Amino acid sequence: MTDTAPLPQMDAPGAAPDATASHWKLMWLRFCQHKLALFSLLIVGLIYLVALLAEFLAPFPPQEANARHVYHPPQGLHFFVNDDNGFRFQPHVTAFRMERDPVSLRTSYVEDEGQIIPVAFFGRSTPYRLWGVIPMDRQLIAPVEAGQRFFIMGTDRLGRDMLSRLIHGTRVSMTLGLAGVGISLVLGLLLGGLSGYYGGRIDWVIQRLIEYILSLPTIPLWMALAAAMPRNWPPTLQYFTITCIVSLVGWTELARVVRGRFLAMRDESFVVAARLDGCSQRRVIFRHMLPSLASHIIASVTLAVPLMIIAETSLSFLGLGLQPPAISWGVLLQEAQNIRSITQAPWLFIPGALVVVAVLSLNFIGDGLRDAADPYSK
Amino acid sequence: MLSATTLDIRGENTGAGAPRTLLEVRNLSVTFQASIGRQAVSAVQDVNFTVHEGRTLCLVGESGSGKSVTARAILGLVEEPGQIAGGQILYHREDGIQTDLAALDPKGKPFRSIRGNEIAMIFQEPMTSLSPVHTIGSQIIEAIRLHQLVSRKQAREQAIELLRQVEIPSPEAAIDRYTFEYSGGMRQRAMIAMALSCSPRLLIADEPTTALDVTTQAEILDLIARMQKRYGMAVIFITHDMGVVAEIADDVAVMRRSQLLEYGPVRQIFDTAEHGYTRELIESVRRLEHSARTVRGAKVSPQVLLSVRELEKSYGGRATGLGKRKAGAAVRAVKSVSFDLHRGENLGIVGESGSGKTTLANCLMRILEPSAGTITYTREDGSDLEVARAGGGALRAYHRDVRMVFQDPFASLNPRMTVAQILAEPLKVNNVLTRPDDLRKRVGELLDMVGMPADVAERYPHAFSGGQRQRIGIARALALDPRLVVADEATSALDVTLRSQILDLMLDLQERLNLSYIFISHDLGVIRYFCDRVAVMYRGEMVELGPADTVCSTPDHDYTKALLSAAPAGHPDEKRLANRHRYERP
Numbered sequence: 001m002t003d004t005a006p007l008p009q010m011d012a013p014g015a016a017p018d019a020t021a022s023h024w025k026l027m028w029l030r031f032c033q034h035k036l037a038l039f040s041l042l043i044v045g046l047i048y049l050v051a052l053l054a055e056f057l058a059p060f061p062p063q064e065a066n067a068r069h070v071y072h073p074p075q076g077l078h079f080f081v082n083d084d085n086g087f088r089f090q091p092h093v094t095a096f097r098m099e100r101d102p103v104s105l106r107t108s109y110v111e112d113e114g115q116i117i118p119v120a121f122f123g124r125s126t127p128y129r130l131w132g133v134i135p136m137d138r139q140l141i142a143p144v145e146a147g148q149r150f151f152i153m154g155t156d157r158l159g160r161d162m163l164s165r166l167i168h169g170t171r172v173s174m175t176l177g178l179a180g181v182g183i184s185l186v187l188g189l190l191l192g193g194l195s196g197y198y199g200g201r202i203d204w205v206i207q208r209l210i211e212y213i214l215s216l217p218t219i220p221l222w223m224a225l226a227a228a229m230p231r232n233w234p235p236t237l238q239y240f241t242i243t244c245i246v247s248l249v250g251w252t253e254l255a256r257v258v259r260g261r262f263l264a265m266r267d268e269s270f271v272v273a274a275r276l277d278g279c280s281q282r283r284v285i286f287r288h289m290l291p292s293l294a295s296h297i298i299a300s301v302t303l304a305v306p307l308m309i310i311a312e313t314s315l316s317f318l319g320l321g322l323q324p325p326a327i328s329w330g331v332l333l334q335e336a337q338n339i340r341s342i343t344q345a346p347w348l349f350i351p352g353a354l355v356v357v358a359v360l361s362l363n364f365i366g367d368g369l370r371d372a373a374d375p376y377s378k
Numbered sequence: 379m380l381s382a383t384t385l386d387i388r389g390e391n392t393g394a395g396a397p398r399t400l401l402e403v404r405n406l407s408v409t410f411q412a413s414i415g416r417q418a419v420s421a422v423q424d425v426n427f428t429v430h431e432g433r434t435l436c437l438v439g440e441s442g443s444g445k446s447v448t449a450r451a452i453l454g455l456v457e458e459p460g461q462i463a464g465g466q467i468l469y470h471r472e473d474g475i476q477t478d479l480a481a482l483d484p485k486g487k488p489f490r491s492i493r494g495n496e497i498a499m500i501f502q503e504p505m506t507s508l509s510p511v512h513t514i515g516s517q518i519i520e521a522i523r524l525h526q527l528v529s530r531k532q533a534r535e536q537a538i539e540l541l542r543q544v545e546i547p548s549p550e551a552a553i554d555r556y557t558f559e560y561s562g563g564m565r566q567r568a569m570i571a572m573a574l575s576c577s578p579r580l581l582i583a584d585e586p587t588t589a590l591d592v593t594t595q596a597e598i599l600d601l602i603a604r605m606q607k608r609y610g611m612a613v614i615f616i617t618h619d620m621g622v623v624a625e626i627a628d629d630v631a632v633m634r635r636s637q638l639l640e641y642g643p644v645r646q647i648f649d650t651a652e653h654g655y656t657r658e659l660i661e662s663v664r665r666l667e668h669s670a671r672t673v674r675g676a677k678v679s680p681q682v683l684l685s686v687r688e689l690e691k692s693y694g695g696r697a698t699g700l701g702k703r704k705a706g707a708a709v710r711a712v713k714s715v716s717f718d719l720h721r722g723e724n725l726g727i728v729g730e731s732g733s734g735k736t737t738l739a740n741c742l743m744r745i746l747e748p749s750a751g752t753i754t755y756t757r758e759d760g761s762d763l764e765v766a767r768a769g770g771g772a773l774r775a776y777h778r779d780v781r782m783v784f785q786d787p788f789a790s791l792n793p794r795m796t797v798a799q800i801l802a803e804p805l806k807v808n809n810v811l812t813r814p815d816d817l818r819k820r821v822g823e824l825l826d827m828v829g830m831p832a833d834v835a836e837r838y839p840h841a842f843s844g845g846q847r848q849r850i851g852i853a854r855a856l857a858l859d860p861r862l863v864v865a866d867e868a869t870s871a872l873d874v875t876l877r878s879q880i881l882d883l884m885l886d887l888q889e890r891l892n893l894s895y896i897f898i899s900h901d902l903g904v905i906r907y908f909c910d911r912v913a914v915m916y917r918g919e920m921v922e923l924g925p926a927d928t929v930c931s932t933p934d935h936d937y938t939k940a941l942l943s944a945a946p947a948g949h950p951d952e953k954r955l956a957n958r959h960r961y962e963r964p
Contacts, residue, residue, distance in 0.1 A: 269790035277804035
């Protein structure tokens with residue numbers, strides 16, 4: 001009988017405009033109030049779009065090395081030229097010339113005034129297959145003259161285009177996270193649900209298992225597992241194995257959350273009511289209990305994805321995760337492990353910035369979802 | 379019960395007939411701005427009342443009426459995003475200077491010297507307002523030292539004295555105990571001791587007895603009254619229960635939908651209430667003085683529907699490790715309970731919290747497994763079912779005939795399902811009706827039965843108020859044409875005016891559908907109104923079982939007498955608590 005939070009009375013039927021709004025609609029309305037989360041959702045959406053269309057967006061093949069453009073600095077993209085033919089729309093980048101200091105023999109790039117490399121939107125490129133299936137020969141940005149090269153985000157020590165590598169790395173890093181979370185989700189739901197619903201002996205065994213897994217020091221474990229992976233496997237298979245290894249340790253948190261919710265909900269009166277209605281055990285779990293958990297699960301999954309990204313990045317950075325020639329944000333950051341890159345090629349840190357943006361955005365979304373998960377609170 | 383004497387005392391002190399004014403609330407308005415851009419919701423609108431020294435003002439209203447917000451505004455405790463939108467709260471200090479509390483900064487020093495020092499507050503839920511990690515003593519000592527310049531040792535002596543005043547047994551030992559070692563009533567006493575630690579001139583009590591049993595409530599009300607006399611305090615007592623008002627109030631302010639409806643001396647309010655709503659509130663208490671069953675001329679058939687013999691429920695020692703049970707003393711929640719329920723009969727089970735009444739109901743429903751004893755249910759065709767040992771199909775069939783209505787209308791409806799889905803669920807899973815058209819028709823019928831329009835079927839539970847949800851809960855219980863409905867505190871979470879509506883609805887349905895009820899409640903009044911026979915439970919035992927009229931007028935057992943006399947009466951002229959019967963466990 002507390003009445004500190006005055007709510008508008010809804011005595012008259014028809015008084016509430018969202019009376020027939022389903023749980024999901026209420027949740028969405030609540031989520032929309034969280035502006036930061038909404039903005040983050042947009043960012044994450046963009047990142048996934050990039051991952052989806054990697055082949056189309058990346059101007060060059062990511063593995064293409066170029067000895068003449070080692071540590072090439074980023075070139076700005078310009079849209080208009082003003083030369084003898086007058087002012088006109090012509091997307092281009094300014095060309096750079098390599099110079100060698102005669103005393104120290106150190107190479108440096110200087111802008112080649114007047115020299116431009118014209119580029120075209122939706123221009124022709126070397127033929128490729130989108131998702132390895134659809135044959136295409138146009139890309140978002142392509143040099144007008146085939147064979148010419150431009151580097152919007154610079155190049156690495158082998159002269160590979162960072163932008164292309166970053167775009168392909170986005171695909172790997174963002175989906176690696178998803179696959180891992182999927183496995184964690186299934187394991188966490190299953191084991192946590194069993195633990196919470198049945199209790200007793202099953203609960204005891206699963207809880208001890210969780211405690212055991214949580215007690216494992218993770219870095220040595222990963223080192224051992226990475227060493228156990230056959231070196232002759234293709235990067236894709238290694239990728240999948242890493243996913244499984246990461247998620248086999250990652251399910252414990254979700255399992256604990258699910259167990260707690262099940263334990264609490266088992267005795268809630270609407271669940272008891274469902275049992276008395278004559279619902280079978282399966283119907284009680286799937287029709288009455290799990291939907292109530294769905295929103296919380298979504299929130300915790302959203303918060304688990306950035307953890308997976310961080311895990312992948314740090315493992316690959318340490319050389320335990322993905323290895324070249326596979327490309328991921330972590331692999332790209334491996335290039336930035338030394339002093340030289342800091343002084344000479346700071347653009348190698350761009351993947352790090354992207355990790356921060358992606359992780360922050362996902363965390364904000366998770367926050368927003370968690371607040372929205374229970375639209376009946378407050 | 380002490381209005382007259384208190385008045386005299388104050389009168390002598392002031393040397394005048396009228397008591398001195400302590401607090402004036404003038405045109406107070408409080409609004410809540412849920413979010414920027416949204417329209418502010420008004421929680422308190424233009425409220426006026428006056429508190430006199432040594433007198434008790436009862437703020438009465440249902441949940442959401444704004445009574446708590448009013449009290450919090452006086453203490454400067456209105457929580458964000460709420461704010462005082464207008465009006466004055468004039469506090470008359472001892473030296474005659476008036477301070478407007480509404481204009482003071484709630485966090486400033488002047489306000490803090492008044493709050494806790496001259497105005498103290500006690501809350502509804504003592505568990506959440508006391509710290510679980512400090513001893514009761516250290517919390518009281520802190521409160522004392524916050525407002526008085528005394529040493530720790532002196533403060534401790536004062537604290538022990540306070541605990542003695544609020545009648546906590548052996549205060550020297552009790553002072554070093556933790557909150558969880560205190561019962562609900564003891565905690566409320568400790569809260570009162572803490573509030574009294576600086577001899578306030580005004581005590582604000584926000585539903586301090588709502589979470590307590592009726593006998594404990596009587597003790598606490600009695601205590602507050604005696605403390606008021608001793609310290610010469612004024613009291614603002616917030617409650618929704620007109621019975622409590624009748625017992626303790628000198629003045630009454632009735633609030634509804636954030637407005638003050640009526641304000642005046644208690645007798646005036648009870649005898650010549652101007653507003654229909656006030657009369658309704660008073661009536662809702664008085665109605666429970668009579669039995670609706672006799673008025674309706676209810677018929678009970680001699681046929682036995684449910685026969686319970688020697689029912690036991692005990693909880694063993696805690697399970698540890700791999701399912702091994704600790705050999706410990708088992709807690710016997712229900713001890714050897716036997717009774718018969720006849721067709722068309724309403725059996726009430728009354729008792730305090732922890733008396734085992736809900737455990738008993740859960741055993742009858744087989745939500746819990748009884749430890750021993752038999753529950754024999756006589757089916758429609760006359761055959762008997764042994765419920766305690768039934769399983770599978772037989773139990774499912776039993777659950778079709780015997781349905782349950784839950785206490786909390788907010789927790790008992792799945793928030794993810796529409797009303798139509800909730801009502802159709804039992805019909806669907808029992809294969810009673812499967813065609814969507816039939817289901818829709820039946821849902822419409824059920825909603826009509828409980829007095830709800832059929833077009834609410836597509837709504838989700840969050841769109842309904844507590845009373846409406848309880849109607850939906852009843853409709854769900856009726857979906858399978860049951861013969862018996864077990865209602866566990868079905869009206870306890872509802873406001874008083876809704877309570878009688880729901881009770882009447884259930885009685886109407888009983889006559890139409892030839893139902894029996896087992897009605898579990900802590901409220902003797904509700905039981906007397908609703909039931910033919912009453913079983914009184916005390917610490918797991920059924921201490922008395924008999925016709926409702928007899929048990930509620932001339933009870934045999936001492937505990938029943940105590941329970942009966944602790945229930946507040948419906949009029950200020952017949953105050954019961956002052957000379958109530960106390961039950962000491964033999």
